[in-house]
Structures are given as structure tokens and as C-alpha cells.
Amino acid sequence: MKPVKQPQVKLKGIEYLLLAIQSEPGKSQRHYLRRLHRYKYGVEDYHKGGTCCGYFISPSYRNVLWYNDDKKPGVKYECSKSVNGVFTSWFTYPSGRGTLACRSRCAVMRLTLAGHKRANEVRKKLGLDPIDLTKGAPAHANWV
Secondary structure: OOOOOOOOOOOHHHHHHHHHHHHHOOHHHHHHHHHHHHHHHHOOOOOOOOOOHHHHHHHOOOOOOEEEOOOOOOOEEEEEEOOOEEEEEEEOOOOOOOOEEEEEOOEEEEOOOOHHHHHHHHHHHOOOOOOOOOOOOOOOOOOO
């Protein structure tokens, strides 16, 4: 039998992102989306990581499987509703179109405990050993 260069297991987008964040935590959302695009299509993303951004704004995944660990003060912007629901003012902007919200300058994505558990399930699916969080792993948002 000839050796095959392609992996025998095809990962879903969410599974790949979990493994990417687990193996290389603390990078921006755009970094992980570029890696996902390279994995799915085999070429660089000409949108520079702007495709599939729904993974990071979905309330099903954000602050459930991963969270933004950026400690820098955020940037204020006008919007009708913030992605993470953090409003800095309930008053309308002078233009009257929305409220003032705050977002981080550059995301620093890390996995929650639930995200690590799900990433370890994906590692088992690939035949890899799971990563033990009790041995030298960084603290997480819902670390017990």
C-alpha cells in the first residue's frame, strides 16, 4: 500500500479551530482563520483571514469554547449592538444612529475548559494523546 500524504480523517471547521487554538494559544482571530482557510482549500486566503469569521462572533462558540484574553483598553465605536454585549454608554451617538460600544484592538484567543475538552476529543479522533490541563497549562477563564 502506498503512503498517503493526505490525512485519513477530515476535520470540520470548528474542530480544526479548536486544535489550532489549543496548539498555538494567544494569537488573533485572523491568524486562526487564515490557518483554517489553508487547511480547507490548500491555498492562502486572499481576504487575509476575513472568511468564516462567524465562528468567532457566534454566541454558540464565543465565551463557550474560546474567549478573548486581551487586557489592553478597547477601541470605542458606534454600533447598533455590540458583538459581546459590552456597551460603554446607553446614550445615542451625536449622529443618532446607534450606541457607543467597545471592542479589543487585537484579539488574544484562548480556549475555555469546555473548549479544551472538545479539542481533546478531536485529538483522540486523530489518534493523538490528549493534553492534560493540570500539568503546566495556562489558566483559563473558567478554570476550577
